[in-house]
Amino acid sequence: MKKRTLLAATLSTVVAGGLGLLGVTNAHAAALNPAVAPGGNFNLSVWSLQLPIGSPGSPETISPARLKGANGYTNPAYFWTDKNDGSMTFWAPEKGVTTPNSKYARSELREMNANGSAADWPLAGNHTLSADLRVVSVTKNVAVGQVKLGTGGSSTKPLLELYYRANGDIYLGQQRSPTDGQTLHKLGNVPLGQRWTYVINVTGNKAGLTINGNRTTYTIPSSFNPYKQYFKAGSYNQSSSESTTNGAKVKFYALSITHN
DSSP, X not given: OOOEEEOSSOOEEOOOTTSOOEEOOGGGSOOOOTTSOHHHHSOOTTEEEEEEEEETTEEEEEOHHHHOSTTOOOBTTTEEEOTTTOOEEEEEESSSOOOTTOSSOEEEEEEBOTTSSBOOBXXXXXXXXXXXXXXXXXXXXXXXXXXXXXSSSSOOOEEEEEEEETTSEEEEEEESSTTSOEEEEEEEEOOTTOOEEEEEEEETTEEEEXXXXXXXXXXXXXXXXXXXXXXXXXXXXXXXXXXSSOEEEEEEEEEEEEEO
């Protein structure tokens, strides 16, 4: 089978449940260079970036061509390399430009294909998003990883959404159907500011969520079969107000995608 691997840092590989999941550990994350743009440490040639700025209903989007490389795009307010540890840092305030279907601002990556087109993959196959990160600040709740519905229907909701709350609780929001709401599953607790890892794996109608090595599985309803999907990662703040100083800051030390 054809395999596409997008590595941001060296990751350890483990086989879990016969699915060939990627395991991410702090000990195996490669050293990051604090002197380069995020694209110098992470393969951003297959991501686009949405920022909480722009015109109402139309946030500014940065293309993969602008993001990639050591001299790639950086923004001192919303997306930058931490000068102390080299982490790729995202900031999303409570007040910012949002998409028409959301009331929350975000500084968030959206998966793209190598040819510059928007990623849009079927449930069939084996699809994995892995990350090593820490949440530095959050007002209430922030989404740090998503499987989002792509083409195939009218819904624009996320199939799966990984939330980190201000008290350290980590939840999976699982969409019940393309037209229904989410069921929340508590996956663990990590204190604010502490590094942790996640792996989101989709294999057909099964979803696996691994937090710091602890894996749980969920069934994806057949109502999602017509839809294709794509991954997202970053800081998608889940609270809004008139404040530009309250919000969510998230730092990534490793980020990768595989499709088998």
